[in-house]
Amino acid sequence: MNTAPATLAQKLIARAAGRSQVTPGEVLTCRVDLAMFHDSSGPRRLQPMLAELGATIWDKDKVVLVIDHYVPEADEESRRVVRIARDWAAEQRLPHVYDSMGICHVVLPQQGHLRPGLFCVGGDSHSPTGGAFGAYMFGIGATEMLGVVVTGEIWLRVPETIFMQWRGALSQGVSAKDMMLAMLGRHGMNGGRYQAVEFCGDAMATLPMAERMTLCNMSAELGAQVGLVAPDDTTRAWLAAHGVSDVEIERWRSDPGAAGTRHHFDASTLAPQVALPHSPAQVCGVDALVPTRIDIAYIGACTGAKLEDLRAAARVLAGRRIASHVQLLVAPASVRDAAEAETEGVMGQLRDAGATLLPSTCGACAGYGSRIPEGSTVISSTARNFKGRMGAATARVYLGSPYTVAASALRGQISDPREVLA
Amino acid sequence: MNTTGRAWRLPAEVDTDQLAPGATMKHGLEVTARHCLEALRPEFALEVRHGDVIVAGADFGIGSSREQAASVLVHLGVKAVIAPSFAGLYFRNAFNVGLLLLTCPQAALIADGERIAVDTRGARVQRSDGSMLECEPIPGFLLDLVEAGGLLAQLKRRFKPCTEMP
DSSP: OOOOOOOHHHHHHHHHHTOSOOOTTOEEEEEOSEEEEETTTTHHHHHHHHHHHTOOOSOGGGEEEEEOSSOSOOSHHHHHHHHHHHHHHHHHTOSOEEESSBOHHHHHHHTTOOOTTOEEEESSTTGGGGGGGTOEEEEOOHHHHHHHHHHSEEEEEOOOEEEEEEESOOOTTOOHHHHHHHHHHHHOTTTTTTSEEEEESTTGGGSOHHHHHHHHHTTTTTTOSEEEOOOOHHHHHHHHHTTOOSOOOTTSSOOTTOOOEEEEEESTTOOOEEEOTTOTTOEEEGGGSOOOBOSEEEEOHHHHOSHHHHHHHHHHHTTOOOOTTOEEEEOOSBHHHHHHHHHHTHHHHHHHTTOEEOOSSOTTTTSSSSOOOTTOEEEESSSOOOTTTTSOTTOEEEEOOHHHHHHHHHHSBOOOHHHHHO | OEEEEEEEEOOSOOBHHHHSOGGGGGGOHHHHHHTTTTTTOTTHHHHOOTTOEEEOOSSBTBSOOOTHHHHHHHHTTOOEEEESOBOHHHHHHHHHTTOEEEEOTTGGGSOTTOEEEEETTTTEEEOTTSOEEEOOOOOHHHHHHHHHTSHHHHHHHHHOTTTTOO
């Protein structure tokens, strides 16, 4: 069969749509392999709508519920939301429920639910994180999730592919978060135009899975539908360590000559990047920033508190103490990451440096559970710094990598981690 | 579907957290609606009237997947949002909850407070001086979706075909 060269995104969609090939722009219906939602987007919205429809879940084995937004329950309203999720999960006898085990985008692959080739939806905007594993995964709202849950299908306009081509290797103290902030600074918050972004180039092979997850996670900030990294031996090894075997990788890559837009970046010369209040796309190099005193340093969320992120912070902070006026808050992305970091001594190093440890939940990232104080200046390893997002309209939130957040906590002002690590 | 209403001008990059503030999300749509856009236009939630239209800058609806950022506008009676571009996830959510979005490169010509008429099927907007602004055509299945009142209404027909019977 003679087919035109296809991008990874097109191959993933073609499989889900039962087609040999697909063309950008056409609207198709795809079969969904996995639908993930959390306590905020899921049961409390789905339950009443399912009851109204009198419909049932199309395939419970393909549904994953993660309770991560409103735990630990801080007030009566949070208790109500979480109770609905737990009661519904029990009543429906859902086989895949992860309660207070960490943030959905990190728990999902850690529990072995993702593999290359899958077509998945998530009830959360950071669902493109799954693209790090070679799965086509994107975020949808609760009503659209209802449609998936009762039909097992979703429509899609086949996207173009935007290749973000990175050459070289990152310097010490520079990470995938800096790569993403650099891309946001150049292309803006809708630069992805709801198309498929594929991160590629020889830099990808040097990135561990957690770093690839950070890139794909913040494809949401780029306005892409998905962010993808072609799976390789790093993917296979990570999945094997998380109980996923017989992984096919050769098939899931863009063909040479496949059509798409290409943007070029150099990882080897990249400096740590910081996003200024109140947009992830308002970016400058940390070395170009005027001295900025901070009150709070926040290491958290699916974007910035995975095991690799905690290790990065510990590399900066080991054997040191944070500035006396700074509060360093660390909310590991999952219970598993927290436990491994504990075993490695990473958590101990962070505690000794003066960090306050928080539960492995979404925390203050979106202001759902906890929130940051009004008037504070914050540097955060999370994905978004919209005005008021973290629960305080008068707070000024800067975004940086876990390295940069840790270095800033140490010095009491936004600082270049390379100076500390040197 | 045709509608006439007052235009509310908003800047570019209005995000979902401004439309549906995170701290209000646990309280349900009624409460979220009272805080809709409070950081940008504190008077909006009180003064917006049924049939009004939002006219925004580029990239309206960036951010979260929370569809309350769209349904809150339906709840407040907003008939359409007109902007040069929208975040893709917001675009899907809006049609799924019955909110019409019109992609209009010349949206910036419309003034705050101006009374405008929206011709949905014709994909155009008539300004108060009678001039017409062309919008990108919307695929038929999305127009059907929004005219049905959203995906839930459509699914009801599919899953409860007997409810219309005597």
